[in-house]
Amino acid sequence: MAVKPDIEIAREASKRPIQEIGAKLDIGPDHLLPYGHDKAKVDQRFISGLSDRPNGRLILVTAINPTPAGEGKTTTTVGLGDGLSRIGKKAAICIREASLGPNFGMKGGAAGGGHAQIVPMEEMNLHFTGDFHAITSAHNLLAAMIDNHIYWGNEQEIDLRRVVWRRVLDMNDRALRDTVTSLGGVSNGFPRETGFDITVASEVMAILCLAEDLADLERRLGDMIVAYRRDHSPVFARDIGADGAMTVLLKDAMMPNLVQTLEHTPAFVHGGPFANIAHGCNSVIATKTALKLADYVVTEAGFGADLGAEKFFDIKCRKAGLSPDCVVLVATVRALKMNGGVGKDDLGAENVEAVTRGCANLGRHIHNLKGFGVPVVVAINHFTGDTEAEIAAVQDYVAGQGAEAHLCTHWAKGSAGTEALATRVAEIADGGAAQFAPLYPDEMPLWQKIETVAERIYHAHEATADTRIREQLHQWEAQGYGHLPVCMAKTQYSFSTDPNLRGAPEGHVVPVREVRLSAGAGFVVAICGEIMTMPGLPRHPAAEKIRLNAAGDIEGLF
Template sequence: MTTDIEVARTVTLKKIGEIADKAGIPAESVFTHGRHLAKLDLDYVEQLRGKPDGHLILVTAINPTPPGEGKTTTTIGLGDALNRIGKRAVVALREPSLGPVFGRKGGATGGGRAQVAPMEAINLHFTGDFHAITAAHNLLAAMLDNHIYWGNALDIDLRAITWRRVADVNDRALRKITIGLGEGENGLPRETGFDITVASEVMAILCLADDLVDLQARLARIVVARKRDGTPVTAGDLQAAGAMAALLRDAIQPNLVQTLEHNPVLVHGGPFANIAHGCNSVIATRTAMKLGDFAVTEAGFGADLGAEKFFDIKCRSAGLTPSAVVIVATLRALKYQGGAPLKNVTEPNAEILARGLASLGRHIENMQRYGVPVVVGINHFAGDTDAEHAQLAKFCADKFGVKAIVCRHWAKGSAGAEELAHEVVALTQKTSNFAPLYALDLPLKDKIETIARSIYHAGGIALSARAEKDLARFEREGWNNLPVCIAKTPYSFSADETLLGAPEGHILPVREVRLSAGAGFVVAICGNVMTMPGLPRAPSANLIHLDAHGRIEGLF
């Protein structure tokens, strides 16, 4: 079987200046990183604000199997297909994290004939954005410990430090650590830990900031600890925001790359959706909407996570109104949700598929709840049967009045997603009655419960004593008008990854809540989800190597 990297290498990429010219971006606003990567000047991005907006299309998905269902691939295929049928479309994606690249799930550049390129560069160091975010985050941690070492003038309670360090790899050994061991010159000993960079509040801030001024203001609002009297200590109190913003000056510029069909793509920012808000940067999305008549973007994992956060956090914060939603579904994932073992999900089984369709139905119902027109894109895999595609399509039409369209963009590129593109164009002619799920003046606890009951169909929530106490504190301190960001497993509507299908009446256990004052939301950590993942028994890193000519092999 031909691998994605082998497919990508069959295409001769155009110089990035040609892609910029195709998108109408002037050469002086393009800062090239070699032949095929570029950043866009923020002054130019700001000048685009006066232009009308194109239609914003969200691509989301059902709850996935562990290998993923091709949501990014479908996003790219749809963008290419819209251009193929004569529309001006720009895709906006998240940047890949090294965690999945070297772990289990793989990269985030699509697959087959529906890829963004150069995939090796994008999946690894790219333009250095994640390194800058990691450095800015850890600079704040160093300045916090340095302040304590030199006398602790702010009277910080060492037991109430909440700012952890980050690294962009899966490393379970760093989840809980002790620092400052040794003599006094090494600092004061205390327990802390690492999160993965994509869970960093700095990542979320970069993805939600409007511009450099907003970026620096948000950084200053980050709460890192509390004083002995219980009042919060911020990055602004530590005089760290300016230096952090300096590290992020280039990282906030959106990145321009191309699809294998030479259409423009903005790849910028990359928070995970299971432990963060799961969307690419507001700056990149707005830029795509200005450059194209259609901006096609994605939100991570299933619609219960990424799409909910896209609507309730990103769209609300940035004032965006989506025109349509594509829900990516695969027969294999629906059979997985119906109870088939992962090793058997490619085998035809109408009965198990019928059980799994309840999961797809839940996602359709949830998306329609937001008032946005919906279409289902069936991402075709080898071994799929026409009969099961028809079974899926009939379910969507009969129960929800929604079309389900088989897409073969992985094998055929844009030609394989033309029908989906035409349906998306048709949906944008309908009125989008978009509205967030909940009002911001609800208490924080009620917002969590609204998501749990309305999106997950839970019977309620169970707050740990610590979470209950912290939510009450956040309310007293005036953070009650923030939206909430749920961190949980992506494989189930519940917090239990083994509870598949469309469960009802389960309880959502909230073990911890974290204030992300700079990003502008409160994170509710549910079940056993970890903000620092671990590597699987046989990580993808085992297969990645260089050949004798220095080319990267084994990268998907």
């Protein structure tokens, strides 16, 4: 049976008033700030009153390394949440908000797909409740105040060559990657080189997603390093006097957004940090709120498990005191074929041998995830072209890894397609088998943390960096930042730093070409290989096909 395009399914959804969705989690209408009829923010005062409640079960959905064949991590997250609701569990979903850049570029949105979607899909993938605009404004307010501070005498003695705070825009625009500002004469300030990143790469975004409350948010914003003096001492955002006004701009953005799935499961959609340069998870405040209100919370982390899950465990869970009960690892037969050497144009033909070869990537992720002490279940996200022999090959391989794999048809059937998976995940989460522990202790030196991730997660022979980078890490340790976790920034397409090296490579080298201190967010970024913090548009961006039709409906968004 043919399934309609995502946007048609979402548009035809029978949405319930957001007050009814809130009531499922015992959120009264007085604690919801509605944005129309189908979305609302949850009041901060209500959230503050939940601290004494016990936590529900936390389930992470992650995936194998992404390929052009598609994996469907968000779709599976939504499908599993609906599946838990279907079997009578009080469930909630937590995912990130979508960035405008990928929507108008080539990646598309982030609301699921088929009959496993979060709605309102169109609003979620466009302006939503304005959170990203608030983050963009707060970030750029600080940038403006830095240049203004320099213009009016530079009391902090900022070295103009060492201003590290760039500007941001929630759009893919390669022309803005490197710019020169303050041209046009004395009245416009002092010219200097700078540039733009995409909003999701902003440290402000990472901070909003890790802050516990408004007070913690303001403290973290003040801790951000924006520049250095000639003696290399750091200048903080609080030295510029920007932290208070930035917090005011982010006051409403800090409140989690509540929406619903097609089957009316409550969903918190909040925050969206870059999964390369930051930790790629939804906000701590949304996850913790959901855990106080639901018995089972299904969340996801960006890209494959080598990036998203590792950062979820080593950054988000470590800093927020979270302890996951189960991990669902998403794979598709099509993606495993690509990992087994099949080209995209040949994925339609049955090829059990290629599936088996590609399962090495799946097996590596299973092994890595078990290393965190959390039970792993594999979800095979079904595509109509998958054959019984190919599916059986995956299930047999997973069984040989000491795990189990469930075929999931949620894209076509909604919660009916994840009932078996939901039942098993609930059993595992309730069983108490999880003994979660991060990969490394806080007190481990920064370079050793980088080596640990490279060797134990990427299975590299070694990580390399020149003396300058290692000296910088030692300097940060001397300044009191040695306890921070590391945030590895590398390609999402491979365990290595080569995006074309699929499968489960071993013995490769992870070159660290740059390190950055995100002092406010609370992690050290290790940039490996070529990572862009301002993407560009493809030759034919999705924006070329997006328009309003005669009825006023959006066409071409998906």
